[in-house]
Amino acid sequence: MKYAVLGTGMVGQTLATKLVSLGHEVWMGARSAGNEKAESWAEENGPNASHGTFQEAAAWADRVIFAVSGDSVLKVADLVTNEAVAGKIAIDVTNPLDTSQGMPPTLIPSLSNRTSAAEELQKRLPDAKVVKTLNTMNHKLMVDPSRVPGEHDVFVCGDDASAKEGVVAMLAEFGWSDPVDLGPLAAARGTEGLMPFWLRMWGAVGNAEFNYRIVRA
Amino acid sequence: MKYAVLGTGMVGQTLATKLVSLGHEVWMGARSAGNEKAESWAEENGPNASHGTFQEAAAWADRVIFAVSGDSVLKVADLVTNEAVAGKIAIDVTNPLDTSQGMPPTLIPSLSNRTSAAEELQKRLPDAKVVKTLNTMNHKLMVDPSRVPGEHDVFVCGDDASAKEGVVAMLAEFGWSDPVDLGPLAAARGTEGLMPFWLRMWGAVGNAEFNYRIVRA
Numbered sequence: 288m289k290y291a292v293l294g295t296g297m298v299g300q301t302l303a304t305k306l307v308s309l310g311h312e313v314w315m316g317a318r319s320a321g322n323e324k325a326e327s328w329a330e331e332n333g334p335n336a337s338h339g340t341f342q343e344a345a346a347w348a349d350r351v352i353f354a355v356s357g358d359s360v361l362k363v364a365d366l367v368t369n370e371a372v373a374g375k376i377a378i379d380v381t382n383p384l385d386t387s388q389g390m391p392p393t394l395i396p397s398l399s400n401r402t403s404a405a406e407e408l409q410k411r412l413p414d415a416k417v418v419k420t421l422n423t424m425n426h427k428l429m430v431d432p433s434r435v436p437g438e439h440d441v442f443v444c445g446d447d448a449s450a451k452e453g454v455v456a457m458l459a460e461f462g463w464s465d466p467v468d469l470g471p472l473a474a475a476r477g478t479e480g481l482m483p484f485w486l487r488m489w490g491a492v493g494n495a496e497f498n499y500r501i502v503r504a
Numbered sequence: 505m506k507y508a509v510l511g512t513g514m515v516g517q518t519l520a521t522k523l524v525s526l527g528h529e530v531w532m533g534a535r536s537a538g539n540e541k542a543e544s545w546a547e548e549n550g551p552n553a554s555h556g557t558f559q560e561a562a563a564w565a566d567r568v569i570f571a572v573s574g575d576s577v578l579k580v581a582d583l584v585t586n587e588a589v590a591g592k593i594a595i596d597v598t599n600p601l602d603t604s605q606g607m608p609p610t611l612i613p614s615l616s617n618r619t620s621a622a623e624e625l626q627k628r629l630p631d632a633k634v635v636k637t638l639n640t641m642n643h644k645l646m647v648d649p650s651r652v653p654g655e656h657d658v659f660v661c662g663d664d665a666s667a668k669e670g671v672v673a674m675l676a677e678f679g680w681s682d683p684v685d686l687g688p689l690a691a692a693r694g695t696e697g698l699m700p701f702w703l704r705m706w707g708a709v710g711n712a713e714f715n716y717r718i719v720r721a
Contacts, residue, residue, distance in 0.1 A: 477701035484694035
């Protein structure tokens with residue numbers, strides 16, 4: 288599979304490196320073609336790793352992962368044409384955190400509560416099949432659930448059932464055996480809304496090596 | 505212990521009944537002195553159960569539980585004097601849900617994200633010791649954690665350490681062995697923010713008999 292990973296930060300690097308290690312071809316996308324972090328990443332990760340602009344990477348790929356900071360996801364969406372992602376699975380792992388009001392961050396009002404980053408991304412790129420997942424945990428855990436022992440959960444939501452199946456298959460490659468399907472993309476309001484709780488929990492636990500388990504009767 | 509339970513709905517009835525069964529004296533508080541639901545509840549629950557206005561119940565009690573709907577918690581706070589609750593533990597189990605925008609509910613913007621129902625309640629009643637807890641689950645589970653098997657979590661937060669200890673002791677009477685302390689009352693932004701996720705999870709599970717477990721490395 289050909290994956291575009293849009294974003295050069297920790298989350299993007301972790302996902303892109305894992306995908307290459309699984310045998311996929313990956314282009315890391317950045318705002319500019321000569322982005323140093325994307326270039327370094329591609330050099331370190333062998334012949335299946337390359338890089339380009341957000342648009343170049345998205346147009347080349349079969350699937351596109353949005354792994355940028357939550358306050359820039361729509362700016363990145365504006366640098367990608369709907370044509371480049373039409374019919375493709377777009378995996379949104381972002382969290383719309385607002386760091387402008389001090390710490391801990393809150394949620395960006397225009398991207399939360401009555402909407403979500405995922406839904407706004409879908410509006411900007413209407414022919415992409417947006418699926419929200421993996422945004423409820425630390426980036427290391429995303430690609431290696433065994434870092435936390437026992438059973439714990441990852442969530443998916445989206446409006447296209449086959450796209451969710453494709454994402455569930457990718458998650459299985461990462462080691463996630465039984466993702467919880469929360470339904471339509473609007474459920475991203477719920478999972479993105481977990482982040483303020485996660486940040487408090489991070490303080491209580493003392494590190495980021497934890498996850499949620501939904502325990503049922 | 506003398507508990508005022510402010511609110512006559514399912515959450516208030518469940519908490520009040522459990523507290524009476526544990527041997528506490530309980531007044532159920534309502535907007536008006538002759539509230540039928542409060543009167544019926546008191547009649548059904550024996551000599552330790554009584555009822556009155558929000559203010560009467562709060563002034564009489566050692567501890568005051570706010571168990572009203574999230575959109576009325578501040579209206580109820582306005583019907584209670586700061587003097588009536590001064591120095592007392594005020595346990596806030598509410599969720600600021602906004603049902604005016606359709607289903608599923610969102611959060612009331614003025615009571616979420618950059619603030620919380622708990623913090624606004626504390627501002628209205630500055631001499632109460634507000635502790636947020638139990639708002640992250642179904643009311644039946646609040647007083648009977650064994651309804652869901654295995655280990656799962658309840659959260660507490662508040663600005664007064666001794667008040668949190670008092671609430672942890674009450675939770676222990678309910679069957680909760682090891683509440684997670686999330687720190688200051690502002691952490692209620694996190695736990696109140698779980699409710700939109702909980703509502704989606706309710707749909708995925710198909711019933712309300714589930715809870716969160718924080719799994720740690």
